[in-house]
Amino acid sequence: MTAAVSEKKYTIKDIEALPDDKHAELIGGEIYMMAPPTRMHQEIVSEVLTSINNHIRKNSGKCRAYPAPFAVRLFADDSTYLEPDISVICDTDKLNDKGCSGAPDWIIEVVSPESVERDYYRKLMLYQSAGVREYWIINPMEKKVSVYFFPEFQTYDFNADIPVRIYPGFSLRISDLINIR
Numbered sequence: 001m002t003a004a005v006s007e008k009k010y011t012i013k014d015i016e017a018l019p020d021d022k023h024a025e026l027i028g029g030e031i032y033m034m035a036p037p038t039r040m041h042q043e044i045v046s047e048v049l050t051s052i053n054n055h056i057r058k059n060s061g062k063c064r065a066y067p068a069p070f071a072v073r074l075f076a077d078d079s080t081y082l083e084p085d086i087s088v089i090c091d092t093d094k095l096n097d098k099g100c101s102g103a104p105d106w107i108i109e110v111v112s113p114e115s116v117e118r119d120y121y122r123k124l125m126l127y128q129s130a131g132v133r134e135y136w137i138i139n140p141m142e143k144k145v146s147v148y149f150f151p152e153f154q155t156y157d158f159n160a161d162i163p164v165r166i167y168p169g170f171s172l173r174i175s176d177l178i179n180i181r
Contacts, residue, residue, distance in 0.1 A: 047177035063090040071099030074130040
């Protein structure tokens with residue numbers, strides 16, 4: 001006779017109960033603790049976010065861009081809670097005091113060695129199924145940016161002008177924003 005194994009399924013309440021200095025994501029009832037970001041990670045997020053916000057302001061855009069930690073609840077359940085590095089939301093009805101309920105229009109993740117599997121596979125599938133229009137994975141280790149404008153996909157190096165598909169005429173060149181040797 002085999003014993004039944006029960007795995008605890010976590011919920012957003014478990015995430016909300018974490019101490020303020022601990023950050024985690026919840027995917028399918030599993031908690032993934034997040035390591036503190038590196039200086040380079042923060043520099044990339046800061047510079048990319050500044051460029052996005054400057055573009056939005058310059059064009060009197062209605063979208064809003066938020067850096068992590070910013071809660072994104074993709075679905076109407078309590079088993080998935082994410083904190084993308086950058087979330088751009090154009091439908092402000094999705095915003096509330098706790099974050100975003102529903103799919104942001106554009107999500108950017110800066111990958112780290114610990115987040116490769118989550119960013120390139122688990123989150124990719126979640127974002128696509130939730131209706132995220134554009135998903136970028138910035139990989140400072142390989143100096144590449146994977147761009148998903150579902151269902152299209154393209155990879156760029158840091159020296160390329162990367163078109164932002166949700167904002168026609170806007171592009172980013174990562175090498176112009178940061179200095180990576």
